[in-house]
Amino acid sequence: MNNIGYRNLLIQYIERQEPDQPILTSQVTQYIAEETGLDEAEVKKAVNVNMARLEKAGQIIRIEKGVYCKKIKTAFGYYTPNKETLFCKRLLYDEKDVIGYETGLSMLNRIGLVSQMPKRISIATNMYTKRVPVDIQVEIRRPSANVNRANYRYLQILDVIRDLGDAPVDAVKPEELIKGIVKSLELNTDILIFTARKYYNSKILIRTIDIMLGELYETA
Secondary structure, eight states: OOHHHHHHHHHHHHHTSOTTSOEEHHHHHHHHHHHHTOOHHHHHHHHHHHHHHHHHTTSEEEEETTEEEEOEEETTEEEOOOHHHHHHHHHHBOSSSBOEEEEHHHHHHHTTSOOOOOSSEEEEETTTTOOOOTTOOEEEEOOSSOOOTTTHHHHHHHHHHHHTTTSOOOOSSHHHHHHHHHHHTTOOHHHHHHHHHHHSOHHHHHHHHHHHHHHHHHHO
């Protein structure tokens, strides 16, 4: 396929993406290979060249190596999606599943357990070895278990319980707040405790049981 064909396919792919959706050259390469019937290795170099040309022409913006986003024209000029938001999305989701979640002090602040606003967002992700660009205020952590759509909320709550002891918690009733969140998310208490037993230490397990089942013990 000639160069103009590659460019047209690139533009077609880019136009279908949401404004705040990161555009990965690896995904573009896969798309064009499927559309043309060519091998991905054969397509890769042409994709990189044409993506660079589209960036130079001002049609897309480079976030980091192999990652771009759309440049959106509005009545007030061009809108550029936030680089940090795009970077976080890559840590939280892949094309098919959830691969990460917010954790640490930023999560405790978000749910109202602490009023202190952290400088960085903390994300536990399967991509925990990924390098963070110097201008992105994100801290990457290794999750206690491989993250997926079925378990990420359970892991997130257990991280909150784990971090309670070291965080500057100033909520009046933190345990009640956590129980309320578990209820609002419709999480299963048995699964939460099982996940704590399987992936966290005994201290976190006991603390989870105390928070979730403490009233039952007191009544008994």
